Amino acid sequence: MTKRFFVNTAVLLGRSLRHVTRSLDTILTTTIMPIALLLLFVYVLGGAVKSVAHSYVNYLLPGILLITIASGISYTAFRLFLDRQSGIFERFQSMPIARSSVLWAHVLTSLIANLISLVVVVLVALLMGFRSGAGVLAWLAVAGVLILFTLALTWIAVLAGLSAKSTDGVSAFSYPLIFLPFVSSAFVPTDTMPGPVRAFAKHQPVTSIVNAIRDLFTQRPVGTGIWIALAWCVGILIVAYIFAMATYRRRIS
């Protein structure tokens, strides 16, 4: 049964990766918005917020990476929704395959597509002057946090893809996720915000994740912050996974 699961997942992963490579515009569109934000904040607003950091692009990149993921996973939900709409989902479910491999293939595709987008955004940031003295281990830690965050948001996307009733609904769920970084430490320090906003910004997941990545990039000790960031990622991942699987089981019974 497990061997079947891996074979089926690999075959279905190949299928949905083909979907990605045949519509490369989806990767481009997911990177265009974060890159535009990067350009806007560094070259237009960056002068005014110079007091924030020595190099604003260095300050900004962690938050932009999270926005990249938030916009990337909307395509995961979209692809899953299309599979349901077209009827191919039902065809797979009526075949002698490990049924959960249908979902896992989408999850892994989401991970790969998002990693490609992240690499593109980091390359653009490097062109814009982003520099980090972080060593291999710190980069790996950053990659680990980003992968966990991608998986957590991907399962939210799976939930959206499984429960959406229209193509509009399936992409709308990602808007709040894209805007969450604006009310966090991603663009400006939370200390500059008025009371209630600051309280929200300080305690929402994006701030701790952004801070952890920023500390890793700037080779500052991450302290307990990274554990809070990881706890958020794992917590969201588990809750989203449970709800997505429950929805999935309801769909197939």
Next chain:
Amino acid sequence: MTVNRVPGPAIHVQDLKKSYKELEVLRGVDFDVARGSIFALLGSNGAGKTTVVKILSTLLNADAGTASVNGFDVATQAADVRESISLTGQFAAVDEILSGRENLVLVARLRRLKGPGTIAEDLLHRFSLTDAGARRVSTYSGGMRRRLDIAMSLIGNPQVIFLDEPTAGLDPEGRIEVWRTVKELADHGTTVLLTTQYLDEAEQLADRIAILHEGRIIVNGTLTELKHLLPPAKVEYVEKQPTLEDVFFAVVGNGKDSDAVAITAASAPTSKEQR
């Protein structure tokens, strides 16, 4: 790979019930389908035909009653049922972004068969899709898509095939293409359960016809048996006008013309024996 033949009918359905919230869709459905036969489930929109197919293909659980396919219970032996069947959906369940060949290879790989490439080539040839094999399915016509859909269902030689409204939305030529395919399937010994709302389709294809109405099978028999339910035919002399279908094929008239007209002519009620 395929599960061994189990004696008894290919499909056995007894007192099947299903409701969606308050709406009772199936109120006790009973029927059997003999091996190697074509069985048509006839009914208007919303009669519950698709619900029956979904339960039989393990996509939906019944509220009450039992159903078995190839001798396996759909509720307790779902995995064995899935080894025995193939489903072609109401909306051709093919991958639009992949090519026809890739769709076939995909299904062969998922069923973990040896030589997926060869299987794909054979089926493309059998369904006259070889030339279109490398093209994306999004460029296919409705008829080609449905043929590919059916071809995908044949991979792994399932013993039972469910065709849910196989000709819905097809033009007359596409319909005839699909009919021909279905007849070939039954000739090869596959059991076919077909749902349709077109009376002529059931008449053309099915060995037995059951009418599903308001959640129950109200009639179940061969075409001849169903005809006996009505008073004997009266003899009247009527000038036979060509049907629009005759006109369509006479005007369109391409290479398939002779074949098409032959099948059209067969839709006259007396000529069931011709097939």
